[in-house]
Amino acid sequence: MYRALLIALGILTGFTGCAKSPAGMKVVKIALVCPLTGDVAAMGQGMKRAAEIAVEEGNAAGRFQDIKLELAAFDDRADPKEAVNVANQIISDRQIAGVVGHLNSGCSIPASQIYSKRGLLMITSASTNPKLTLQGLKNVFRICTTDDVQGSFAANYFIDKLKITRAAVIHDKTSYGQGLAEEFKKQFEIRQGKITGFDGINIGDKDFRALLTSIKNKKPSLIYYGGMYTECGLISKQAKELGLPVPVVSGDGVFTPEFIKIGGNATEGDYASMIGIPPEKLPKAKAFIERYKAKYPGVDMQPYDTYTYEATSLIMEAIEKTGKDPAQIVDYVSRAKFSGILGETTFDAKGDTLNKTISIYRVKNGKFIYCE
Template structure:
C-alpha cells in the first residue's frame, strides 16, 4: 500500500505539473484581446554589420512603449515589444514574419529596417491580416503592392533620390557623377532615383556599378572610377561599405571627388569606420536633424540615460513607428489584429519626426528631407 501510495502521488504531481505548464503556455499564446498584455512585434538587424542601426530603431520603439506603460498602458493593459533579428537578410525576414504571423498574441509589427527585408515580409503579414509599420524602408515598391496592412513613417526614395540630385546640381554645382549601389532593393532603388533625376536635370552619369554587401576592398573599383574623373560618387547603400569606400578613396588621392549617399549612411557608425576620412561626406536622410526637433533635448537625455549612449538618427523613426501602433491601439475597439488594421489608415499623431498621418497607400504624408555633412567627425545638417 505504501508503495502504491508513493507512485500514485508521483503520478498526480506529474499530471498537475503538466496542467500548470500548459496553462502558462496557453497564457503566452492567447489571442491579443484575451491577454493582459498587448504584444507588438519588432524586426530589424540586431546582429551583424547593420546591428547598430537596428538597435537604434528598437531602442526608440522601447522608449515609446515604456512611456505609455508608465501611464498605465492602454485600457489597463501593458504593452510588450517582442524583438526578433532579421539579420538584414530577406530570407531571414520571411522566417521572422512567419513566426509573428503564426503567433495570435502579436497585434502589429514594427519593421523591417531594410527594404529588401520589408518587401518579402509584407506579403506574409498581409496574408495574416497583421499591420506592419516600417520605420525606415524607403523603396517605393513596398507600398505599391496594393496591401492594406503596410505603412511606413519615413518618406520614399522617389523623393530622396531627386532631393540628393538637386543638391548635387544646385548646391555643389557638380555635373558629372559615378553612381554605385549595393544590389539590394534599397540601394539599387535609391541609386536609380538619383540617376533619373540627375540626368533629367542635365547631369551626366559616367559609370554605373554595383558592389555586394559585405565587400571590404574597393581598390580596383575606385581605381577604375578615378580614371573617368567624376566630380561626385553617389552611393546607394549602407554605412559599413560606405565607410570602407571613403577611407580607400582618400588613400587613392581621390580628395576632390565628393561622396554623396542616402539615409543608410547617415549614422554615427559610418564615422566610426571612416574616422577623419569621413569629413566632407554628404548623406541625405528622410527625416529632420534630431537637434532641431522640438523636445529633442529631453528625448536625447532620456535615451542616453536609459541605454548608455546618445541616440542615432534612426531612434526617432523607431519611436514614431511605435507611436503609430500605439495610436491605433488607443483608437481600436479591441486590441486585436482586425481592429488595429481597421483604424490604422485614420491614425494621425505628432511625433519626433513631426506630424504623421498616412495616405491611401500607407505612405507617410510627412515628406521632410534633410541633407547632412560630416564636419569635425560629426554629422551636421547642411544650412
C-alpha cells in the first residue's frame, strides 16, 4: 500500500517537475514592478507586455544553458507605501536576480533603498526624477533621460519655437510631477519667461475648474503640467470648457493614448515631451515593434515599452555573462556597454544613462505626432 502511494507520488512530482522545467534547469527570475492596476495601469500593463516579450525571446534563443528565465510581475499601484511592501517581498525571494522598475519616481526612490539592502540590481525604465540616482546607491541604474533635461528642454522649445512668454504651472505634488514642474519653471524663468502661477493639486481630484478659473484670469499662453495623464486629461478638458483655449504641455507621464481618451477633443493641440526619440525612428527597434504588434494585436504601445524591453534585455545579458550572483550582476551592468534597440547604453558614475535625448509631440487628430 505504502509502496503504491510512494510510486504514485513519485509519478506525480515527476510530472509536475517536467511541466515546469527540464531536469537540472535552475529558475532565475527577473522582477518587474509597476502599477498594474489603478489610474496609471495602462502604462504599467504596457511595461509588462514589453518585459514578457524580452524574457520569451531570451528563453527561446537558448542563450542560457542551465537557466530558465521567468518574469515575476508585481503591482505597486503607483503608491509609494505599496512599492516598499513589494520591494520587501522581492528581496526575500532569492530566485530574483534583478528588478526592472518602478514606473513612478515616488515609488522608485523608497523602493531603491530596500533593494540596496541586498545589493539587488534595479534598473528603472521610467522614473525620471534626478533624485533617484543622487542617493549614492550602487545598485540603482536608469535608462531613461531625467527631468532636469526634460523640463528645461520643454521650456527652451516653447520660448524659442513658439515665442511663448507667459506660462502657468500645475503639478501633482509627487516626486516626479513637482520635480518636472520645478525644472520647467527654473529654465523658463532663466530664459526671461513669466510664470503666472505655480500650484499643486491632489492626485485623484476631479475638479480643477476653480483653479483653472483663477489661472485664466492671469492670462497665460500655456499651461505646463507636471504629473500623470489622468489628471492632465481632465485639466485639458476643463480648461477648454472654461474658455481657456491655451495648449496644455506635459512630460512623459502624459505621453500615452489614454491622455487623449480622457481629455477627448480638448486635447487637440496639446503637447507632451517624451524621453528618447520615437521608436519608429530607431532602426533596431523595428523587430521589437513588429513582434509586439503580432503578439498583442490591437493594443496601443505605451511610452515605456521600448525602455522596459531594453532594461529587461540588459539584465538578461548580465545574467548570461555572470550567472545569478547579485553583486556580479550589478558590477557587470555598471561597466556595461550595451547595444540594444535604443542604441548604445552606458552609465555614468551615478547610474544614469549617457544616452540622453528628448522629443516633443503634439496631439493632432486624436494622435500624438512627433514635432522635434
